[in-house]
Amino acid sequence: MTDLSTRSPTGLKAWLTNENPESHLQASCGRAYYAWLDFAANRLALLGLIIVGLLVLVAALAPLLATASPIAPDLQSRLLPPSADYWFGTDELGRDIYSRIVYGTRLTLYVVVLVAIIAAPVGLLVGTSAGYFGGWIDKVLMRITDIFLAFPRLILALAFVSALGPGIENAIFAIAITSWPPYARIARAETLTIRRADYIAAIRLQGASAGRVIWGHVVPLCTSSIIVRVTLDMAGIILTAAGLGFLGLGAQPPLPEWGAMISSGRKFLLDQWWLASIPGIAIFVVSLGFNLLGDGLRDVLDPKSGD
Amino acid sequence: MIDIQDLNVTFSTGADLVHAVKNVSCRITAGESFGLVGESGSGKSTVLRALCGLATDWSGRVSIDGEALEPTARRSDSFYKTVQMVFQDPYGSLHPRHTVNRILSEPIAIQGLDKPGPRVEEALEQVGLGHGFRFRFPHQLSGGQRQRVAIARALILKPKILLLDEPTSALDVSVQAEVLNLLMRLREELSLTFVLVSHDLAVVSHICDRIAVMRNGEVVEEVTADELARGEPGQRYTRQLLVASRGYDREAIDQFEDFG
Ligand SMILES: Nc1ncnc2c1ncn2[C@@H]1O[C@H](COP(=O)(O)OP(=O)(O)O)[C@@H](O)[C@H]1O
Numbered sequence: 001m002t003d004l005s006t007r008s009p010t011g012l013k014a015w016l017t018n019e020n021p022e023s024h025l026q027a028s029c030g031r032a033y034y035a036w037l038d039f040a041a042n043r044l045a046l047l048g049l050i051i052v053g054l055l056v057l058v059a060a061l062a063p064l065l066a067t068a069s070p071i072a073p074d075l076q077s078r079l080l081p082p083s084a085d086y087w088f089g090t091d092e093l094g095r096d097i098y099s100r101i102v103y104g105t106r107l108t109l110y111v112v113v114l115v116a117i118i119a120a121p122v123g124l125l126v127g128t129s130a131g132y133f134g135g136w137i138d139k140v141l142m143r144i145t146d147i148f149l150a151f152p153r154l155i156l157a158l159a160f161v162s163a164l165g166p167g168i169e170n171a172i173f174a175i176a177i178t179s180w181p182p183y184a185r186i187a188r189a190e191t192l193t194i195r196r197a198d199y200i201a202a203i204r205l206q207g208a209s210a211g212r213v214i215w216g217h218v219v220p221l222c223t224s225s226i227i228v229r230v231t232l233d234m235a236g237i238i239l240t241a242a243g244l245g246f247l248g249l250g251a252q253p254p255l256p257e258w259g260a261m262i263s264s265g266r267k268f269l270l271d272q273w274w275l276a277s278i279p280g281i282a283i284f285v286v287s288l289g290f291n292l293l294g295d296g297l298r299d300v301l302d303p304k305s306g307d
Numbered sequence: 308m309i310d311i312q313d314l315n316v317t318f319s320t321g322a323d324l325v326h327a328v329k330n331v332s333c334r335i336t337a338g339e340s341f342g343l344v345g346e347s348g349s350g351k352s353t354v355l356r357a358l359c360g361l362a363t364d365w366s367g368r369v370s371i372d373g374e375a376l377e378p379t380a381r382r383s384d385s386f387y388k389t390v391q392m393v394f395q396d397p398y399g400s401l402h403p404r405h406t407v408n409r410i411l412s413e414p415i416a417i418q419g420l421d422k423p424g425p426r427v428e429e430a431l432e433q434v435g436l437g438h439g440f441r442f443r444f445p446h447q448l449s450g451g452q453r454q455r456v457a458i459a460r461a462l463i464l465k466p467k468i469l470l471l472d473e474p475t476s477a478l479d480v481s482v483q484a485e486v487l488n489l490l491m492r493l494r495e496e497l498s499l500t501f502v503l504v505s506h507d508l509a510v511v512s513h514i515c516d517r518i519a520v521m522r523n524g525e526v527v528e529e530v531t532a533d534e535l536a537r538g539e540p541g542q543r544y545t546r547q548l549l550v551a552s553r554g555y556d557r558e559a560i561d562q563f564e565d566f567g
Pocket residue numbers: 318319320325327345346347348349350351352353354
């Protein structure tokens with residue numbers, strides 16, 4: 001309660017932990033700071049964050065980190081085992097697997113980010129509208145959601161990709177279209193409790209439109225569980241993308257997509273194990289990273305445990 | 308100011324139809340403090356919620372400030388600037404992710420009023436909260452401070468009528484008195500009309516001039532504060548509420564009758 005802490009010499013930390021913030025920015029940063037303290041106390045979550053952070057870093061710096069072209073074949077050096085020159089060996093066209101893995105992070109990130117950007121908002125919008133309006137809007141929206149939920153994701157994605165044609169953009173679109181229904185379900189369930197709260201009654205009594213209530217009051221309370229769920233789903237999304245790549249329906253050669261790399265490497269699995277195993281390990285590590293991160297975020301963001 | 312004739316409110320939950328308010332009529336003049344008392348579940352909150360459009364399944368004739376109301380959720384902008392409500396539970400009536408500033412400036416933005424900053428500062432001043440509270444989140448406030456913010460929010464559009472749904476019953480006894488005094492001061496300063504709901508006759512008789520006693524959705528008696536102070540309500544039910552409000556006296560409780 002003391003105003004002395006505002007100007008105390010410890011600078012940033014004092015600014016963040018000040019009980020009487022001077023601006024909205026300071027209040028939000030202070031809140032984020034406490035959430036970060038919670039999050040950082042969880043070692044596994046930190047590991048997840050580091051893995052995901054590395055993924056982003058490697059994708060950004062791929063041209064610097066790669067030692068060779070990821071797509072240009074070099075038939076002189078086919079199927080070489082891991083060595084000082086070729087850290088992860090070479091594939092059947094003589095391409096450096098290490099460089100392909102490094103460039104592959106870009107495709108993985110591309111898939112993950114695009115799916116999240118498409119599926120999460122669609123799920124949020126459908127779920128919160130259904131929950132807030134109720135009645136026939138709810139019935140229609142939820143029946144549509146149920147239809148999408150009734151099919152296993154890979155099967156539905158397969159159907160979409162075969163209709164749209166193979167390619168990484170179509171794979172992303174197919175995965176996004178099959179990913180939003182669970183988010184809609186979560187958002188709707190949360191909205192059903194939120195809409196009965198007095199703070200919603202209060203803002204309606206100030207004359208707020210339905211759009212304002214949903215966007216400004218309901219959505220912010222649903223986003224944390226959606227973020228957690230999306231993060232936990234990332235592993236599945238990466239695996240689905242890899243699965244589509246493996247089946248030849250995702251990224252097309254010569255793109256260094258990890259699933260496609262496993263697919264072409266599987267012919268050599270017994271004698272040249274590194275062709276398929278290295279991208280497999282990469283998929284595993286990144287999936288694990290997203291899972292750990294999601295678990296940590298759940299502990300911090302879950303509205304039932306905080307506030 | 309508020310004219311209610313034969314108000315009936317129902318809720319349908321699945322196949323059941325709950326008749327929560329039955330044939331309630333009352334007339335509240337401008338500047339008056341009107342009280343609604345009754346045990347929990349007697350339909351007091353429902354009357355308020357029907358008035359402000361949060362319960363839409365009602366019939367009867369209701370007019371506020373000369374404007375007849377329809378049983379719909381959507382009201383005119385002038386309605387929202389005339390009538391505001393303070394809710395019972397200050398822990399549930401403030402959005403957990405919004406700062407006090409956001410909570411208080413949103414009504415200003417919705418109604419398109421000018422000078423949001425000074426208005427927010429003024430409202431905080433009115434309810435006895437300093438500038439230091441402006442950018443706090445609700446979880447950084449005590450129950451009493453939260454209720455003050457809720458009162459500030461209700462006042463920010465400068466309404467003439469304040470509907471108060473048990474504004475103090477979720478608070479500690481010491482804080483209750485502070486908030487009640489604040490409300491009385493504000494009523495004086497801003498010449499507000501109050502409709503105060505409570506299950507506690509002591510609270511209502513402290514603030515209100517006229518009091519309607521409700522039971523099972525009906526108004527069983529209307530008394531003035533003076534009559535109550537002299538201890539002469541006509542109905543035994545009201546007398547029992549009066550006894551109950553004096554505290555948990557063993558002897559008194561033994562005399563209680565069941566009016567179910
Ligand atoms: N949303 C609702 N749905 C169904 N029944 C309700 C609802 N709100 C209130 N009721 C019923 O209406 C009656 C009156 O409730 P209420 O007005 O909250 O009482 P009070 O405020 O006097 O305690 C109660 O029997 C309650 O169960």
